[in-house]
Amino acid sequence: MISVKNLYKSFGDVMAVDDLSFEIKPGDVVGFLGPNGAGKSTTMKMLTGFLPQSSGEISIFDMSLSQHPIAIKKRIGYLPEGAPAYGDMTTLQFLNFIAQIRDYSGKEKQERIQDVIEKVELQDVLDKPIENLSKGFKRRVGLAQALLHDPQILILDEPTDGLDPNQKHQVRQLIQNLAKDKIVIISTHILEEVSAVCNRVMIIANGKLMFNGTPEELNRKSRYYGAITLRFSYKADTSELEELEGVAGMEVNPENGDITLFAEPDKQILHLVTALIQRCKLPVDSLMIEQGRLDEVFRDITQMEKAE
Amino acid sequence: MSNVLILLKREFASFFATPVAYVFIAIFLILSGVFAFFVGGLYERGQADLLAFFNFHPWLYLFLVPAMAMRTWSEERKSGSIELLMTLPISTWQAMIAKYLAAWLVLGLALVLTFPLWLTVNYLGNPDNGIILAAYIGSWFMAGAFLAIGICMSAMTKNQVIAFILSVVVCFLFVVSGSNIVLDIFKNWAPNLVIDTIASFSFLTHFEAMSKGVIALNDIGYFLLVTLTWLFAGLIIIDQKKAD
CATH class of the missing domain: 3.40.50.300 (P-loop containing nucleotide triphosphate hydrolases)
Structure with a gap:
């Protein structure tokens, strides 16, 4: 020890x-x-x-x-x-x-x-x-x-x-x-x-x-932890996703149009999102559950001091 | 003690793996021969002794020993291997003693290899071999004192050139403090006690007696004391600033 x-x-x-x-x-x-x-x-x-x-x-x-x-x-x-x-x-x-x-x-x-x-x-x-x-x-x-x-x-x-x-x-x-x-x-x-x-x-x-x-x-600690990222085959109306219950926010990647949905703390949103995709027939290519982005957490933690 | 032995073996082998030992021994043999015959007039003196040979040892050691000692700690610092060495289950003094003994053995080997000179005078005449043996022992102990100074300077810096220059300067002070040039400066105004003290610090004074065959305990003791003091100083330096 x-x-x-x-x-x-x-x-x-x-x-x-x-x-x-x-x-x-x-x-x-x-x-x-x-x-x-x-x-x-x-x-x-x-x-x-x-x-x-x-x-x-x-x-x-x-x-x-x-x-x-x-x-x-x-x-x-x-x-x-x-x-x-x-x-x-x-x-x-x-x-x-x-x-x-x-x-x-x-x-x-x-x-x-x-x-x-x-x-x-x-x-x-x-x-x-x-x-x-x-x-x-x-x-x-x-x-x-x-x-x-x-x-x-x-x-x-x-x-x-x-x-x-x-x-x-x-x-x-x-x-x-x-x-x-x-x-x-x-x-x-x-x-x-x-x-x-x-x-x-x-x-x-x-x-x-x-x-x-x-x-x-x-x-x-990552805000991406448990977030869901969707990739679409073509541009579609995604406003309904943001209004889902339990979704705290949405982020659009300007480069490829990927959408990341953030869940409210301790809320599961996967089943709601998949249900919505089926209901609205959204053209989703891939769906990924984020494990958290360590580099971001690392930056946050190590630079906290300087920001203060 | 076995740690010292293991470290000693490594250091000794390293002198021969990097050709430092070969270069040192070759240069020492050549120069000591050249000085003994051409400058000291070993033949011309017509005496069956090796005084002409031993007289130049302090001046040879002055440059050769620092050149050999400069890498002992500097290189460990430079390559970072000091961090490896100091995190092994050994103590610093063991490493210090091992490094010293390894280099001292190489110096001893160089001295032993001058035996053709000894054969020569024995062939030509009937020298007092006791005197010659005493002079060899004295020379070896003096080389050890030079070495300790060099190792201490090497402990101070990771730059081998600086270690070399510093140790040549310090060694030079120890050599010349007994010469007339230095003593004359003090002669006119300083009391005898001061002059005697300065003279007694000199390697030359102590070595001169031994090269004539007188092994006095105080001469050997002097060189041992100088050696131990500088090694101890080096030990403190390493312990204090091993990471710099």
């Missing part, structure tokens, strides 16, 4: 992390979202014991990070931003080094390395110096290093940055396949990633925690 209380970090005059408090329990896969410079990486650096906090308390498995840094670091796997590694070593030498420093030796060490090589598919680059690898492979070497000791806490700073769609999918699969009693924290800019792998979302802006909940709850 990770528990963070009133965490602050300032660099000179800049407050990078401003009064963060949260708890993360085993089984949580947390997506850390936020604009660039919001304090995501700084927070992760403090959680992994790389940066000392200016004030506040971090405790992990009921141990204070500042008092038991080594015991805690043993249980954390960390992929720093940009996946740094020792470029002059080959992939195998590097993993061997990490395994040794993580206290593995002999047969167990070989098994660990073999296991992690298969997990992130590094077989083809074992004897190549890391500095000669492509960005995607470097990232995978970084992941392998973080996963090697099967840590209870996995902290990944932008794990899919620079990967192609197939590799992204692979990494997400990997995270989902981790045992269910682990803590995983990933930071990302990619919103779909959050709905794809996380069961918890934290949004940070200007060092402050702006949202902490499930992806579902985040979706609900």
Whole structure:
């Protein structure tokens, strides 16, 4: 369990992390979202014991990070931003080094390395110096290093940055396949990633925690959540749609004429809309129930501060 | 302790993977030979000793050791691997000691590889091999002190060139503080105590005794003290500003 209380970090005059408090329990896969410079990486650096906090308390498995840094670091796997590694070593030498420093030796060490090589598919680059690898492979070497000791806490700073769609999918699969009693924290800019792998979302802006909940709850914040979008084959009279009971408003997309109907809070409008379409024989091509538009919610949440 | 060993192995291998160690050893062997024979007049002196060889070590180390030490921490900072290293279950002092020992071993290897000179004087005459051994040990410890300064400067910046220049300057101060040029400036007005103190900071003063075969505890102790002090300073610097 990770528990963070009133965490602050300032660099000179800049407050990078401003009064963060949260708890993360085993089984949580947390997506850390936020604009660039919001304090995501700084927070992760403090959680992994790389940066000392200016004030506040971090405790992990009921141990204070500042008092038991080594015991805690043993249980954390960390992929720093940009996946740094020792470029002059080959992939195998590097993993061997990490395994040794993580206290593995002999047969167990070989098994660990073999296991992690298969997990992130590094077989083809074992004897190549890391500095000669492509960005995607470097990232995978970084992941392998973080996963090697099967840590209870996995902290990944932008794990899919620079990967192609197939590799992204692979990494997400990997995270989902981790045992269910682990803590995983990933930071990302990619919103779909959050709905794809996380069961918890934290949004940070200007060092402050702006949202902490499930992806579902985040979706609900969107005004598009539960709205119905209709596409017509040709222009038709749609005024009756807006007057339906339970419809709070209507939006017309000026580009393609799509109509989006917003429901009043806690009202179901789907059956009314479909009934109306049948009754008036509206030329509807497609009907879509919106799941909420995360990018919009993200913008709203992260820019709230500036607007005030 | 095993952590230090693992880190040491990695650092040592890295010196040979990037050709730093080969370049250092080659240049050191060539230059020390050139200085001993052409400038020091190893043959012309007609004496079976290696004084002509050892006399130039402080000046060789002055440039070569900072060049070798400059990457130790700067590169970790630049590539970001310091973040990886410092989030592994090790403590900072273990990393520091490992980095120091790895580089010191390379320096020792370079010294060992000058053995043809030792063979030469033994072939030509009957030198006192005890003196030569003492001088080798003294030279190695002095190289260690240069190295600690270089590592400390490397801990300060992610720019290797800055680390190099800073450590050459600091090393230079330590070398010349015992030379007549510096001491003459103080001679006319400063009390003897001050002059002695300045002179006692000099690598030259302490190394001179050892290159003549006198291994005094205070000379070895001096180099050890300088080494530990600078490494400790480097440790504090890394702990304070590892993220910059």
